[in-house]
Amino acid sequence: xxxxxxxxxxxxxxxxxxxxxxxxxxxxxxxxxxxxxxxxxxxxxxxxxxxxxxxxxxxxxxxxxxxxxxxxxxxxxxxxxxxxxxxxxxxxxxxxxxxxxxxxxxxxxxxxxxxxxxxxxxxxxxxxxxxxxxxxxxxxxxxxxxxxxxxxxxxxxxxxxxxxxxxxxxxxxxxxxxxxxxxxxxxxxxxxxxxxxxxxxxxxxxxxxxxxxxxxxxxxxxxxxxxxxxxxxxxxxxxxxxxxxxxxxxxxxxxxxxxxxxxxxxxxxxxxxxxxxxxxxxxxxxxxxxxxxxxxxxxxxx
Amino acid sequence: xxxxxxxxxxxxxxxxxxxxxxxxxxxxxxxxxxxxxxxxxxxxxxxxxxxxxxxxxxxxxxxxxxxxxxxxxxxxxxxxxxxxxxxxxxxxxxxxxxxxxxxxxxxxxxxxxxxxxxxxxxxxxxxxxxxxxxxxxxxxxxxxxxxxxxxxxxxxxxxxxxxxxxxxxxxxxxxxxxxxxxxxxxxxxxxxxxxxxxxxxxxxxxxxxxxxxxxxxxxxxxxxxxxxxxxxxxxxxxxxxxxxxxxxxxxxxxxxxxxxxxxxxxxxxxxxxxxxxxxxxxxxxxxxxxxxxxxxxxxxxxxxxxxxxxxxxxx
Numbered sequence: 312x313x314x315x316x317x318x319x320x321x322x323x324x325x326x327x328x329x330x331x332x333x334x335x336x337x338x339x340x341x342x343x344x345x346x347x348x349x350x351x352x353x354x355x356x357x358x359x360x361x362x363x364x365x366x367x368x369x370x371x372x373x374x375x376x377x378x379x380x381x382x383x384x385x386x387x388x389x390x391x392x393x394x395x396x397x398x399x400x401x402x403x404x405x406x407x408x409x410x411x412x413x414x415x416x417x418x419x420x421x422x423x424x425x426x427x428x429x430x431x432x433x434x435x436x437x438x439x440x441x442x443x444x445x446x447x448x449x450x451x452x453x454x455x456x457x458x459x460x461x462x463x464x465x466x467x468x469x470x471x472x473x474x475x476x477x478x479x480x481x482x483x484x485x486x487x488x489x490x491x492x493x494x495x496x497x498x499x500x501x502x503x504x505x506x507x508x509x510x511x512x513x514x515x516x517x518x519x520x521x522x523x524x525x526x527x528x529x530x531x532x533x534x535x536x537x538x539x540x541x542x543x544x545x546x547x548x549x550x551x552x553x554x555x556x557x558x559x560x561x562x563x564x565x566x567x568x569x570x571x572x573x574x575x576x577x578x579x580x581x582x583x584x585x586x587x588x589x590x591x592x593x594x595x596x597x598x599x600x601x602x603x604x605x606x607x608x609x610x611x612x613x
Numbered sequence: 614x615x616x617x618x619x620x621x622x623x624x625x626x627x628x629x630x631x632x633x634x635x636x637x638x639x640x641x642x643x644x645x646x647x648x649x650x651x652x653x654x655x656x657x658x659x660x661x662x663x664x665x666x667x668x669x670x671x672x673x674x675x676x677x678x679x680x681x682x683x684x685x686x687x688x689x690x691x692x693x694x695x696x697x698x699x700x701x702x703x704x705x706x707x708x709x710x711x712x713x714x715x716x717x718x719x720x721x722x723x724x725x726x727x728x729x730x731x732x733x734x735x736x737x738x739x740x741x742x743x744x745x746x747x748x749x750x751x752x753x754x755x756x757x758x759x760x761x762x763x764x765x766x767x768x769x770x771x772x773x774x775x776x777x778x779x780x781x782x783x784x785x786x787x788x789x790x791x792x793x794x795x796x797x798x799x800x801x802x803x804x805x806x807x808x809x810x811x812x813x814x815x816x817x818x819x820x821x822x823x824x825x826x827x828x829x830x831x832x833x834x835x836x837x838x839x840x841x842x843x844x845x846x847x848x849x850x851x852x853x854x855x856x857x858x859x860x861x862x863x864x865x866x867x868x869x870x871x872x873x874x875x876x877x878x879x880x881x882x883x884x885x886x887x888x889x890x891x892x893x894x895x896x897x898x899x900x901x902x903x904x905x906x907x908x909x910x911x912x913x914x915x916x917x918x919x920x921x922x923x924x925x926x927x928x
Contacts, residue, residue, distance in 0.1 A: 344750070449628045453635075454907050456866045457884070457900050461639050464888045541756055545870065548758045549885055564758050568874050570778045573762045574770055584759035591754035599750070 338604040345600020351593025355586075359407040368398045370405035371556035381576050391578040394566050399578065402558045403586050409559040410587065413473060414540035420478030421539070422532055425485025430516050430524075432486065433493030444490070447483050455480035456542070463551045473552055477542050481535060488531055492524030526605050533598035537591040544587055560587040614919065621915060625908050632904045633683070633897075637676055640893050666693065666894075679897075689898035694890050700898035703883065708902060710780070711872070711879035715864045717795065718802035722860065726807045727850060730814025731841075734822065734849075745811055752808025757870040760801040768797065778875035798871045805867070806860045810853055817849030824848075851922045858911035865903055 339345055358365060373395050382392040390399035432443040459476040466472050496502065497520065505519055544561030546552035548568060553559040560583040566572060567579025663669045667678060682688040689700035733745040769777040775793050783791055821827065822845060830840045869881030876882075880899055887895040 344747075445624070449624060449631055453628065453632055454862055454865065454900070454903050457903060458635070458639070460885075460888055461636065461896065461900070464891070465639055465642050537754065544756050544758070545866075548756075548870065549873065551885075551888070561756070561758075568758050568762065570765075570874065570876060573765050573874075574777060577762065577766055577770075580759065580762045584756065584762070588751075588755040588759055591756075592751060595750050595754050 335601075335604040339600055342600040342603065344596045345604070348593040348596030348598075348600065351589055352597060355407050355411065355590050355593070358404055359411050362404050362408055366398075366401035366404040368401040370402050370558055371397065372401070373397055381579075383576075384578050390582040391576070393563075393579060399563075399582055402563055403560070403583050406558045406560045406563050406583060407586065407590075409553055409557060410540055410543065410561070410590070413470075413477075413543045413553075413559065414536040417474045417478045417481065417539045417543070418532055418536045420474055421481035421485055421535060422528070424478065425482035426489050426521060426528065428482065429486035429489025430493055430521060433490035434497065434512070434516055434520070440490075444487075447486060450483055456545070459542070459546065460549075460551055463546060468551060468554050470553065470557075473543060473546065477539055477546075481539055481542075485528060485531060485535070488527055489521075489524060492527060493520050496520055496523055530598065530602040530605060533601055534595065537594040537598070540587070540591060540594075560584070560590075617919070618916060621912060625912050628908055629901075629904060633680065633901060634676075636897055636900045637679065638672075640896055641672060641675075666691070683901070689901070690894045692892055692895045694887070694892040694895065700894050703895060704880070704898055704902055707878060707880045707883050710877060711865070711868050711881060712906075714795070714798045714802065714871070714877070714879065715861070715868055717799045718864050718868075719806070719857070719861060721799055722803040722806035722810055722864075723853065723857070725803070726810025727814050727853060729807065729811040730849075731818060731846070733811065733815045734818035735841075737819075746815075749808045749812045749815075752805050752811075755804075757801065757805075757867045758874065760804055761797065761871055761874045764797045764801055778877075780875070780877045798868075798875055798877060802864055802867050802871055806864060809856065809860065813852050813856055814849055817852050818845055821845050821848045851918070854914060854921060855918050858907070858914040861910045862907045865907065 379388075379392050379396040380394055382388050382396070384391040388398050388400060390403060393399055393402065428443070428447075432440050435443065459480060462476040463472060493516075502515065502519060505515055510519070543552055543559060544564070547559050547561030548564050550562075550565055553562040555562065563583035564580050564587075567576065567581075567583070572579050660669070667675055670678075679690065682690060687701070689704070692698045692700050692703055695703060729745045729748070733742045736742050765777060768775040775796055778797075779794060781791055781794050827840060827844055830844050865881075868879060869885060871877065872879040872882040873885060880902070884896065884899040884903075886892075887899060
């Protein structure tokens with residue numbers, strides 16, 4: 312060992328230790344795109360929380376006094392009005408509530424299923440593990456979006472079916488990541504130590520393994536939320552998701568997404584569409600920034 | 614290698630079987646039958662229809678009958694809604710349209726994505742890099758039902774250089790005449806996948822540029838273009854190949870929205886209509902056709918991947 316290196320080591324010891332998360336946070340703040348993404352997320356979250364205070368009208372308010380269908384954007388209706396004369400500005404504001412909550416709740420459903428399945432698989436004997444992963448492989452081959460459509464048709468277009476349907480098809484990647492993490496962690500010495508003092512299997516998984524495997528899972532989760540929101544928007548746009556008069560950004564675009572409406576009333580699709588695109592951009596930018604920050608060696612990878 | 618192909622083949626078969634079974638019982642769990650919306654139908658006619666479509670038989674018998682017809686005769690049965698048409702007829706009519714749009718979109722996505730990714734990697738931290746990397750995040754964030762109207766607003770309604778949606782058959786207007794109708798669907802469909810492939814190519818190139826064999830090639834005094842195309846490109850394209858399978862599945866799903874908005878008579882549009890109409894047999898036929906397509910695609914890609922990347926060990 313050279314002199315220089317020894318000195319570096321001593322120097323390092325004098326510096327105050329930084330935790331993994333604090334270090335990641337510092338790197339995250341340096342990433343302009345990620346910070347921009349975080350600002351967008353905070354903005355739309357606040358809009359969703361305070362929708363009642365911001366929106367000039369209730370989301371289902373129709374002004375029967377005057378006939379104001381398809382009004383162009385104006386100072387009275389900044390985003391114009393829809394086919395029923397409802398204020399699009401208010402509807403886009405309330406839409407943020409449903410779009411964001413579908414994304415978050417469904418991602419949590421996917422997280423719970425995925426982590427449990429992946430952890431059990433990673434911890435089970437290799438025969439069981441192999442079988443469980445084979446099942447995931449087979450499920451992966453299924454064009455699941457069509458199954459979610461079938462599910463929505465079969466069981467009525469209920470909001471909770473949307474959570475279950477999309478959640479039930481989004482857990483598989485989380486399961487794979489969790490399993491991978493567990494497999495690398497399970498041979499660590501502290502696991503041996505825990506085993507040797509007779510810690511139960513359940514406690515071992517949930518107290519020791521999962522907390523240590525959580526980094527990549529959180530990163531994937533932040534990237535799952537926008538992809539789930541995109542799927543909800545896809546279904547709602549086709550008329551199979553959120554049902555009127557309730558509004559998500561996807562369902563708001565349904566009427567505006569016809570050829571006639573695009574030609575005559577482009578504001579019907581532009582405003583909800585941009586709100587959704589901006590939010591998803593923010594989430595993707597933030598999620599990727601978070602990934603780079605937590606594990607710089609993964610930078611530039613998919 | 615052979616062992617891998619055989620095993621992969623069997624797992625594909627199981628996947629298809631699972632798909633058929635789940636789809637069959639799921640769609641039969643739908644309350645109401647295909648004729649329930651026709652309220653004034655006399656009881657006798659309904660019973661006759663039920664008998665004709667074997668709906669009066671026990672469910673498991675219907676299932677085995679369906680499976681039998683499908684596996685041994687490639688017969689999806691009659692459509693419950695478009696009377697007089699078999700599902701096979703309908704699929705034969707609509708599927709080529711979707712397949713044409715989908716494959717062209719895939720080709721465009723690969724060509725543009727690989728080029729953008731290379732430009733990005735070669736101009737690291739310069740304008741081109743930032744431009745394409747922003748595009749890469751934007752591309753996966755903008756939903757298809759926003760991309761298509763934006764294209765329409767710019768090129769059809771604003772500049773008036775492309776038709777506002779619609780579709781013409783090659784038999785009516787010739788292949789050249791079809792092109793204006795193809796541009797918007799193809800480019801909107803390929804946009805998100807171009808974005809993904811751009812990122813993958815860039816990531817792959819960044820990895821390989823630093824490898825020793827590239828330094829060696831430079832040291833030998835090879836031309837930059839030779840190094841790029843002979844040494845770097847090959848390695849960086851391999852991950853893209855593995856992505857073609859999943860991308861194809863996504864393009865197929867995306868084409869539902871594109872066809873719906875632009876009024877293109879393809880499988881996606883038919884699928885949504887069939888789902889709304891509870892046309893059991895047509896929905897089943899669509900799901901199975903899509904699944905087959907995606908599974909075959911994944912199968913081919915996996916094998917191709919092995920040929921391209923000798924490091925991949927099939928175990």
